[in-house]
Amino acid sequence: MIRLSRESVHLAGVPARNHLVLAAGVLGTCASSLSRVLHQGAGAVVTKSIGPEPRYGHAGPCVVVLEDGVMNAMGLPNPSRDFVEELSTLVNEPVIVSIFGGNPEEFHEVAGWFAEKAQAFELNVSCPHAAGFGAQIGTNPDVVKACTEAVKEWKKPVWVKLTPNVTDITVIGKAAEEGGADAIVAINTVRAMRISTGLRRPVLGNKFGGLSGKAVFPIAVRCVYELYEACSIPIIGCGGISCAEDVIEMMMAGAEGVEIGSAVVQDPEIFRHIGEELYAPDGISAREIVGCAHV
Amino acid sequence: MIRLSRESVHLAGVPARNHLVLAAGVLGTCASSLSRVLHQGAGAVVTKSIGPEPRYGHAGPCVVVLEDGVMNAMGLPNPSRDFVEELSTLVNEPVIVSIFGGNPEEFHEVAGWFAEKAQAFELNVSCPHAAGFGAQIGTNPDVVKACTEAVKEWKKPVWVKLTPNVTDITVIGKAAEEGGADAIVAINTVRAMRISTGLRRPVLGNKFGGLSGKAVFPIAVRCVYELYEACSIPIIGCGGISCAEDVIEMMMAGAEGVEIGSAVVQDPEIFRHIGEELYAPDGISAREIVGCAHV
Amino acid sequence: MSDGLPVPVTITRVVQESPGVTTIFFDQNFSSNPGQFVMVWVVGTDEIPMALSYPNAVTVQRVGEATSALVTMKPGEKIGIRGPFGNGFTIRGKILAIAGGVGTAPLLRIGLEYPDVTFLLGARTASELIFYSVLSSTCDVRIATDDGSAGYHGYVAGLLDEIDLDEYENIVVCGPDPMMRSVLSVLENRDVLEKSQFSMHRYMKCGVGLCGSCCIDPNGLCVCKDGPVFSGEMLLRSELGKYHRNAAGLKEK
Amino acid sequence: MSDGLPVPVTITRVVQESPGVTTIFFDQNFSSNPGQFVMVWVVGTDEIPMALSYPNAVTVQRVGEATSALVTMKPGEKIGIRGPFGNGFTIRGKILAIAGGVGTAPLLRIGLEYPDVTFLLGARTASELIFYSVLSSTCDVRIATDDGSAGYHGYVAGLLDEIDLDEYENIVVCGPDPMMRSVLSVLENRDVLEKSQFSMHRYMKCGVGLCGSCCIDPNGLCVCKDGPVFSGEMLLRSELGKYHRNAAGLKEK
Numbered sequence A, B: 001m002i003r004l005s006r007e008s009v010h011l012a013g014v015p016a017r018n019h020l021v022l023a024a025g026v027l028g029t030c031a032s033s034l035s036r037v038l039h040q041g042a043g044a045v046v047t048k049s050i051g052p053e054p055r056y057g058h059a060g061p062c063v064v065v066l067e068d069g070v071m072n073a074m075g076l077p078n079p080s081r082d083f084v085e086e087l088s089t090l091v092n093e094p095v096i097v098s099i100f101g102g103n104p105e106e107f108h109e110v111a112g113w114f115a116e117k118a119q120a121f122e123l124n125v126s127c128p129h130a131a132g133f134g135a136q137i138g139t140n141p142d143v144v145k146a147c148t149e150a151v152k153e154w155k156k157p158v159w160v161k162l163t164p165n166v167t168d169i170t171v172i173g174k175a176a177e178e179g180g181a182d183a184i185v186a187i188n189t190v191r192a193m194r195i196s197t198g199l200r201r202p203v204l205g206n207k208f209g210g211l212s213g214k215a216v217f218p219i220a221v222r223c224v225y226e227l228y229e230a231c232s233i234p235i236i237g238c239g240g241i242s243c244a245e246d247v248i249e250m251m252m253a254g255a256e257g258v259e260i261g262s263a264v265v266q267d268p269e270i271f272r273h274i275g276e277e278l279y280a281p282d283g284i285s286a287r288e289i290v291g292c293a294h295v
Numbered sequence C, D: 001m002s003d004g005l006p007v008p009v010t011i012t013r014v015v016q017e018s019p020g021v022t023t024i025f026f027d028q029n030f031s032s033n034p035g036q037f038v039m040v041w042v043v044g045t046d047e048i049p050m051a052l053s054y055p056n057a058v059t060v061q062r063v064g065e066a067t068s069a070l071v072t073m074k075p076g077e078k079i080g081i082r083g084p085f086g087n088g089f090t091i092r093g094k095i096l097a098i099a100g101g102v103g104t105a106p107l108l109r110i111g112l113e114y115p116d117v118t119f120l121l122g123a124r125t126a127s128e129l130i131f132y133s134v135l136s137s138t139c140d141v142r143i144a145t146d147d148g149s150a151g152y153h154g155y156v157a158g159l160l161d162e163i164d165l166d167e168y169e170n171i172v173v174c175g176p177d178p179m180m181r182s183v184l185s186v187l188e189n190r191d192v193l194e195k196s197q198f199s200m201h202r203y204m205k206c207g208v209g210l211c212g213s214c215c216i217d218p219n220g221l222c223v224c225k226d227g228p229v230f231s232g233e234m235l236l237r238s239e240l241g242k243y244h245r246n247a248a249g250l251k252e253k
């Protein structure tokens, strides 16, 4: 297997300790858990998505673990503005604040709260199961561009996280780029459902949810590959990554770094374990492989 | 587990022996293999998709088997009009001819060749990896409607098979319904890619392919559920079904019957095995459970 | 596909343990360590964490919407069970169990299945004491009520004064946060923290260490996965008894 | 994720066996039964089925684009391998192997690894005989060439006249379709079909019994999964020697 050198990395404006970033919404509601993930070897962490008002999330079940993935419909629970205080212990750490809103103004407002504390913003325009937010914004290129521009006013790096639940993801990627995004994150979860045959109804409280984990890896690689051909800004690969080999594959598709979420279910120390396998003193620079599968 | 009674079923105009249909493109190029699958217990079979000209398909690799699914980019290889002769041994069998074309006229022409022989047509407006065909048609509701109308002129049942690679699958489902479709089949494969890290390029000859098998089951259930709420014609569920319980789950989402493809890799006698588990003398009628998860 | 979907079970028996607490038995056993929990899907309402009081039962205190729906269910109705999840207690030797209110549920099996258990049972008032009779047949049970209507008059932590803690190899505790914090203080003062284990409860959505809603300060451990059972030493400098986070992640006292 | 993606291997040695046939050795062994095959990904060109002539080699006859690309590859270059796939031969006792042209490849390991093998080797002309010397060190090898430039003058089936077929417990055959059909006829006439096994080749795209491109009439079996080795009895009333289907599924003679 190809191994990478442990280099200090700038992931689209964020000084990260390595290429492995904790994905949004996973262990991301407390400063203490974010800090724990950093200590366990994540190069940077993305917070739970924070919105204009506190939300308590959908009724449960909110998560089911499948054989080869995870399905969730959390419903964007978040403490809203109180999270500014929560982050105060993490000021100089590589923390990317994920935010969402119902329109560009809300994105601008929420970002403003964190303008002092965040190293960067990640815009969640892609959650497939929260009415009025997320994917309902992220399927419209004009809105994506406007939200990106609105947050860009705070002069921080802005990553825009895309939904795969669109006919052509490159249209949305290009809109983010035009809006001034510093990076594209691909992908958020894939809209999905499972039904309990015993109870004769969808298992998630919200009925619909988002699929993540191994099952979506080939979809995520495809999206990153398509975006790499269509856009010129850096791409952060996300979706189903669970080992060092997957990281290499995502990089070859065009990702400069990766985000990892669901894999913590099988291995809470996934960042340390992937890091141990991925990096070696005689490793090569990631630059040598990013996008190399575009032949 | 719920078990069904072995009833003679009319699946959207097709007199089928049970609810389990062989999916298009799987063991579907020879009359002999179709007949074998029928003997092994399929209720009906869909042929390989047939188009206006013979095609030899994409360069290999065309298929890779993943841990939890299959990825393929066959490239719609097919013998075109010669397939009429091939089917002559199957005249009174429950055979659904899958067809594709680049426009409504081609769909009409190809269907015409089989108007005497097919029990029904399935329109492949959904293959995610053949330029100019399949999904490039199936993402446009107007074209889907026109293709359906064109084939409907032959006065045979018409099933329209949809791609999940769209922002809103119900828009396409409704277009098929307006065009006079007798059923909707959901889903075709999900656009995907894997990269060989050792060889530093996409593993499929066509680079992009379609994901099928277990990995896509939650996506297929979701699509069937959405279509059941939006459309009034029968739905045939397809995607990742590999056991009797999956069949029940698809039916609860709204499917009157199911198609099964990739699962033959793990078990070439999958139809017999699922049938043995699914049906019982004291089983209930499928009618009792189709769509029952819409609470 | 077999996977982690909720397992549908049918309720077989509903037993009222006290005015506010009901045990719901179902038709399937789940093998677990005492202290592990399951996510109970109260269909149409919510999914909530519950200790398995028996291999085939949960014991529910009615506090809000989901618990109210659950305690009014009838035999024949179905619920869904995910799990068991979490670590559970490590049990060896002579055991002191300290339970407050419905916190008795995760400790019940210890009282019933292990040979040498002293069980301290606390509640606000006599009618709220649960599992007293079943426990007295297998262990040495001592009682405390806040209002003095039965047993010791005062908090269950007060019962510890009369107990020689050196006798016990393990001290297992479950109850409301303030009760656990006060027990923790007593055990610290009497220098036996290292043999204590506390079963924590925090707002849970996933149960599998993913969503982060159950994480506790200051070390960010997941109550659902790293717990719910933690050593007293670990909890000493934790948020226990000070605050917890609600469903939105907002801190509450 | 470990799965059925092509395994990348590096070519270590390229051996020209005859003007048109080349053995490509690589740096990894694949354990297989003789007669199983792999899908060889000739990067940038195509993926094609090939017998493993050795655990770490395929022996390639140049016939078109992919085989031409493959035989001109150099040590150090990489190819991808999926498999092994298919059933392989069942081998026991004294064996008669009958090979035509590059059909020798799937039989080679039988000649080298089993104790009691008679090997009938056919080719169009002397220079096209492959593996003669390596096989003669381990088996009784007899030769036939269409042009009489070495050994028996005529088709390899002709060699059967001089052989007492009752001596053999298994008869294994691989070669071009017409050659296999003629061997099949001889074996039928001499009433030994039930101990014969033929390795078939048909157009293959998936190798795993999914796409249907390799199916044979009249029973619709997949050469890639149910075969490539079939009993002579099964093939008697098959399409063998009459037609096959090409990549588009069109019948060809």
Ligand SMILES: Cc1cc2nc3c(=O)[nH]c(=O)nc-3n(C[C@H](O)[C@H](O)[C@H](O)COP(=O)(O)OP(=O)(O)OC[C@H]3O[C@@H](n4cnc5c(N)ncnc54)[C@H](O)[C@@H]3O)c2cc1C
Pocket: C037, C046, C047, C048, C049, C050, C051, C052, C058, C059, C060, C061, C062, C063, C064, C065, C066, C067, C068, C102, C105, C106, C200, C201, C202, C203, C204, C205, C228
């Ligand atoms: C590991 C664990 C084991 C538990 N075991 C038991 C038990 O055996 N018996 C029992 O009666 N109770 C148990 N609980 C507490 C029980 O989960 C809550 O009482 C229940 O969730 C309340 O739901 P509700 O809809 O009725 O109340 P709500 O009105 O929704 O909330 C009332 C209060 O209950 C708590 N709560 C609500 N939802 C949750 C949730 N998803 N996770 C955690 N707490 C929540 C909150 O503090 C909330 O303020 C346990 C909790 C945990 C974490």
Ligand SMILES: Cc1cc2nc3c(=O)[nH]c(=O)nc-3n(C[C@H](O)[C@H](O)[C@H](O)COP(=O)(O)OP(=O)(O)OC[C@H]3O[C@@H](n4cnc5c(N)ncnc54)[C@H](O)[C@@H]3O)c2cc1C
Pocket: D037, D046, D047, D048, D049, D050, D051, D052, D058, D059, D060, D061, D062, D063, D064, D065, D066, D067, D068, D102, D105, D106, D200, D201, D202, D203, D204, D205, D228
């Ligand atoms: C199970 C099996 C084992 C084989 N073992 C060997 C071997 O050990 N050595 C060897 O030299 N050859 C072997 N072959 C034949 C080999 O696969 C073909 O010669 C090769 O695929 C030709 O590819 P090409 O691109 O060079 O030729 P093309 O120009 O593409 O085609 C030339 C002819 O080769 C055949 N062919 C082409 N592609 C395929 C394909 N995907 N599957 C099957 N046949 C194809 C067709 O008959 C075609 O007409 C085997 C075939 C099978 C099915």
Ligand SMILES: Cc1cc2nc3c(=O)[nH]c(=O)nc-3n(C[C@H](O)[C@H](O)[C@H](O)COP(=O)(O)O)c2cc1C
Pocket: A023, A024, A025, A026, A048, A049, A063, A070, A072, A074, A076, A098, A124, A127, A161, A187, A188, A189, A211, A212, A213, A214, A216, A238, A239, A240, A241, A259, A260, A261, A262, A263, C210, C211
């Ligand atoms: C429980 C859970 C909660 C999530 N919450 C968020 C969120 O708040 N914001 C967001 O942008 N993505 C969220 N996601 C999506 C992940 O960040 C990630 O895009 C997705 O899970 C795919 O990556 P994975 O396969 O590595 O998990 C969530 C995913 C899960 C499983």
Ligand SMILES: Cc1cc2nc3c(=O)[nH]c(=O)nc-3n(C[C@H](O)[C@H](O)[C@H](O)COP(=O)(O)O)c2cc1C
Pocket: B023, B024, B025, B026, B048, B049, B063, B070, B072, B074, B076, B098, B124, B127, B161, B187, B188, B189, B211, B212, B213, B214, B216, B238, B239, B240, B241, B259, B260, B261, B262, B263, D210, D211
């Ligand atoms: C090898 C292969 C070839 C396929 N060819 C076709 C085809 O020609 N036409 C079509 O409509 N669908 C085709 N499909 C899609 C399947 O019919 C089916 O929609 C998809 O595989 C999902 O079902 P499954 O998970 O049960 O395989 C093909 C799928 C595979 C794996």
Ligand code: FES
Pocket: C203, C204, C205, C206, C207, C208, C209, C210, C211, C212, C213, C214, C215, C222, C223, C224, C225
């Ligand atoms: S409940 Fe989700 S991490 Fe504990």
Ligand code: FES
Pocket: D203, D204, D205, D206, D207, D208, D209, D210, D211, D212, D213, D214, D215, D222, D223, D224, D225
């Ligand atoms: S090659 Fe696909 S079924 Fe045999």
